[in-house]
Amino acid sequence: MRGSAAGLRGRGRTPLALGVPAGLAVVFLLVPLAGVLARTPWGSLPSRVGSHEVRQALTLSLAVSGWALLFSLVLGVPLAWLLARVDFPGKALVRCLVMLPMVLPPTVAGVALLQGYGRRGVAGPWLEEWFGVTLPFSTAGAVVASAFVAMPFLVISLEGALAGLHPRYEETAVSLGAAPLRVFRTVTLPMVAPGLVAGAALCWARALGEFGATITFAGNLPGETQTLPLQVYLLLQDDPEGATAVSLLLLAIAAAVLLALRGRWLGGGGGTAARRERGGAADVAGTTVPGAEARTAAGSGAPVRSCAEGSSEVSSGTPPKEAKGVPRRPLPADARTDTRTEGAETRTEGDARPCAVTRPGVDPDPGTGPGPGPCTDPDPGTDATPAGYPLYAHVTGATRAVLDVPPGTTVAVVGPNGAGKTTLLRALLGLTRRAAARPLDLGGGDLSAAPAHRRRIAWVPQDGALFPHLTALANTAYGLRAQGVPRAEARREARAGLDELGIGHLAHRRPHELSGGQAQRVALARALAARPRLLLMDEPLAALDQSAKASVRQALRRRLAGFGGVCLLVTHDPVEAVSLADRVLVLEDGGVVQYAAPDELARLPRSPWVARMLGHNAWPGKVTAEGTLRLDAGTELTAAAPPPEGATAALAVAGPEAVALSASRPPEGGPERGNVWPGTVREVSAQGGRLRVLVGGGADGPDAVAELPPRAAAELRPVEGARVWVGVRAAAVTFVPL
Numbered sequence: 001m002r003g004s005a006a007g008l009r010g011r012g013r014t015p016l017a018l019g020v021p022a023g024l025a026v027v028f029l030l031v032p033l034a035g036v037l038a039r040t041p042w043g044s045l046p047s048r049v050g051s052h053e054v055r056q057a058l059t060l061s062l063a064v065s066g067w068a069l070l071f072s073l074v075l076g077v078p079l080a081w082l083l084a085r086v087d088f089p090g091k092a093l094v095r096c097l098v099m100l101p102m103v104l105p106p107t108v109a110g111v112a113l114l115q116g117y118g119r120r121g122v123a124g125p126w127l128e129e130w131f132g133v134t135l136p137f138s139t140a141g142a143v144v145a146s147a148f149v150a151m152p153f154l155v156i157s158l159e160g161a162l163a164g165l166h167p168r169y170e171e172t173a174v175s176l177g178a179a180p181l182r183v184f185r186t187v188t189l190p191m192v193a194p195g196l197v198a199g200a201a202l203c204w205a206r207a208l209g210e211f212g213a214t215i216t217f218a219g220n221l222p223g224e225t226q227t228l229p230l231q232v233y234l235l236l237q238d239d240p241e242g243a244t245a246v247s248l249l250l251l252a253i254a255a256a257v258l259l260a261l262r263g264r265w266l267g268g269g270g271g272t273a274a275r276r277e278r279g280g281a282a283d284v285a286g287t288t289v290p291g292a293e294a295r296t297a298a299g300s301g302a303p304v305r306s307c308a309e310g311s312s313e314v315s316s317g318t319p320p321k322e323a324k325g326v327p328r329r330p331l332p333a334d335a336r337t338d339t340r341t342e343g344a345e346t347r348t349e350g351d352a353r354p355c356a357v358t359r360p361g362v363d364p365d366p367g368t369g370p371g372p373g374p375c376t377d378p379d380p381g382t383d384a385t386p387a388g389y390p391l392y393a394h395v396t397g398a399t400r401a402v403l404d405v406p407p408g409t410t411v412a413v414v415g416p417n418g419a420g421k422t423t424l425l426r427a428l429l430g431l432t433r434r435a436a437a438r439p440l441d442l443g444g445g446d447l448s449a450a451p452a453h454r455r456r457i458a459w460v461p462q463d464g465a466l467f468p469h470l471t472a473l474a475n476t477a478y479g480l481r482a483q484g485v486p487r488a489e490a491r492r493e494a495r496a497g498l499d500e501l502g503i504g505h506l507a508h509r510r511p512h513e514l515s516g517g518q519a520q521r522v523a524l525a526r527a528l529a530a531r532p533r534l535l536l537m538d539e540p541l542a543a544l545d546q547s548a549k550a551s552v553r554q555a556l557r558r559r560l561a562g563f564g565g566v567c568l569l570v571t572h573d574p575v576e577a578v579s580l581a582d583r584v585l586v587l588e589d590g591g592v593v594q595y596a597a598p599d600e601l602a603r604l605p606r607s608p609w610v611a612r613m614l615g616h617n618a619w620p621g622k623v624t625a626e627g628t629l630r631l632d633a634g635t636e637l638t639a640a641a642p643p644p645e646g647a648t649a650a651l652a653v654a655g656p657e658a659v660a661l662s663a664s665r666p667p668e669g670g671p672e673r674g675n676v677w678p679g680t681v682r683e684v685s686a687q688g689g690r691l692r693v694l695v696g697g698g699a700d701g702p703d704a705v706a707e708l709p710p711r712a713a714a715e716l717r718p719v720e721g722a723r724v725w726v727g728v729r730a731a732a733v734t735f736v737p738l
């Protein structure tokens with residue numbers, strides 16, 4: 001608060017050109033209100049306001065506005081949802097239609113209602129014939145007139161709130177097993193409650209004050225349609241003081257509604273203050289969603305976990321087998337351009353078999369031979385693998401991959417921005433049309449036709465997406481409750497899950513009362529408590545600071561070790577990939593570039609991006625007849641060993657410690673064996689005890705990263721802009737075929 005006040009003060013004095021008209025505007029609005037207060041017959045106010053007619057009109061007004069609100073809620077909530085969430089032809093037109101009564105003169109609205117629902121209107125005779133309802137000059141007509149002009153306030157407010165609600169909350173609920181209606185009831189509605197309540201209050205207040213449409217459509221029948229605003233108008237003819245007194249009553253009601261909404265529009269609500277303090281991200285129509293705080297990211301090391309037995313298989317584009325019970329077909333030729341890695345081996349089109357399903361203890365069927373053909377199913381006829389849930393999925397569309405992963409494997413999914421990592425997860429979840437997993441088998445048959453909430457695939461989005469209106473315990477129990485587990489049992493199980501992650505003592509807290517690391521643990525507990533067969537995590541540690549990252553990583557590793565399904569973990573952090581995963585899946589441009597164990601990936605990265613992610617230098621080039629690699633810039637590199645026979649393109653990979661920098665050209669015949677070129681120092685930074693130097697090669701050679709030991713750094717003293725010679729020890733260069 002103090003900060004914002006200081007910010008305002010800091011903007012200097014209000015310019016007169018703005019201050020004067022603004023002040024006049026306030027006076028302009030204030031004078032009529034002051035007039036009412038000044039002219040109110042305070043002495044006789046109680047008797048006037050308490051008179052039979054006023055009480056009758058007030059009762060009628062309350063009843064009419066109450067029914068109008070109910071009517072608006074029943075029809076307006078679905079309409080708002082449709083406008084906010086569904087794209088349909090003519091949507092802009094429908095939105096205009098919704099807003100029209102707000103800008104229409106009320107008497108015109110009344111005339112329109114007469115022409116629509118009047119006795120001789122378009123729909124009036126039908127209403128009379130089918131339902132025996134005559135709307136004009138009846139209380140029901142007053143309700144219709146009020147609802148007609150008031151409903152837009154509800155629809156517009158709720159639509160805004162719904163549009164502001166990030167879909168990840170609802171999608172997470174779906175992934176935990178909640179059916180669409182349950183999601184709407186337990187996540188959507190509570191989260192848009194401020195927008196709904198504000199819209200409902202405005203709608204009700206507007207209905208309470210409605211005059212023009214009511215008198216035109218429903219007339220002015222005492223006790224039936226003569227609401228309070230109508231009575232004010234009548235009183236004004238003979239008893240101006242009485243009119244003022246009743247006006248004051250309506251004014252007081254309107255002011256009360258505004259005061260009730262002050263947290264939302266006048267900025268004084270205390271309910272959201274605590275959340276704002278914690279820096280919750282703006283989300284639902286002016287409310288804040290906790291747990292979405294921006295947190296700094298950093299990485300730290302940890303040993304490799306290995307819980308997978310046997311190997312797994314991932315390829316891009318080839319469907320090696322179909323779901324159990326679905327006959328396998330030969331593969332289309334164009335689907336066989338996949339990159340399939342077993343060890344360091346790469347298969348491309350025409351290479352061996354199109355699919356080699358390898359699962360724990362099962363050798364690929366040698367009888368299938370090379371070329372397209374059916375693959376051996378290692379466990380035909382069985383349902384879920386007793387040891388857990390394998391993953392088999394053929395993903396097509398914007399992201400293309402064939403995943404065949406044994407139970408208990410954690411696969412890190414890495415790749416540059418826009419590579420298709422999230423699309424891959426969403427395809428598995430069935431939450432995108434841009435890609436689809438077909439078939440999708442988690443050990444029990446093809447799930448590709450199943451709706452997202454029946455797939456048993458739990459998703460942990462980047463910020464955890466904890467439901468802000470539920471405690472940590474209720475969040476964790478959400479999936480179990482959605483799957484029909486009785487409340488007490490679900491809470492017991494959820495509690496155990498939280499205990500396992502060391503946060504049982506926080507069970508009663510709401511997400512905004514948790515730190516980033518704690519919230520992420522709750523999100524993990526919630527996903528695992530839903531008894532998933534496949535766990536998808538989208539950068540679970542990205543938003544955490546260094547220490548939270550280390551502790552959540554540890555908790556994650558411990559918890560994943562006991563998970564019987566496959567876990568796909570999207571990450572940009574090489575440490576995370578290497579420390580948490582049994583396998584790393586590299587995506588680029590929507591396709592699989594590499595699928596390998598972390599150590600193999602580190603030794604033989606098959607794309608410049610991976611190599612650089614791991615801190616290596618990576619230079620792609622064409623293989624020459626002499627067994628060297630010619631780079632685009634013309635530089636020719638020599639490695640310890642020539643590229644494998646038949647390779648035409650390769651990646652030269654060398655660690656930064658293999659790169660030496662010198663002020664003058666290294667002498668011929670040195671360990672570089674010709675791997676030298678001049679460059680310009682672009683960036684210098686400290687890396688542990690070494691100096692990390694980025695050298696731009698320009699037209700003379702590729703860019704290179706060198707890590708200089710203290711002595712070499714002291715000798716060279718590299719500064720940005722300095723010209724240096726780059727020398728790469730040939731023995732430290734590996735050629736990886738592309």
Ligand SMILES: Nc1ncnc2c1ncn2[C@@H]1O[C@H](COP(=O)(O)OP(=O)(O)OP(=O)(O)O)[C@@H](O)[C@H]1O
Nearest residue numbers: 398399415416417418419420421422423424434572
């Ligand atoms: N709804 C969408 N409509 C059209 N294109 C989309 C949509 N969502 C994503 N894309 C595009 O699909 C590609 C893959 O996006 P995706 O979000 O899967 O990448 P990512 O690997 O997860 O990236 P990041 O690391 O930045 O999160 C990108 O080029 C992106 O622009």
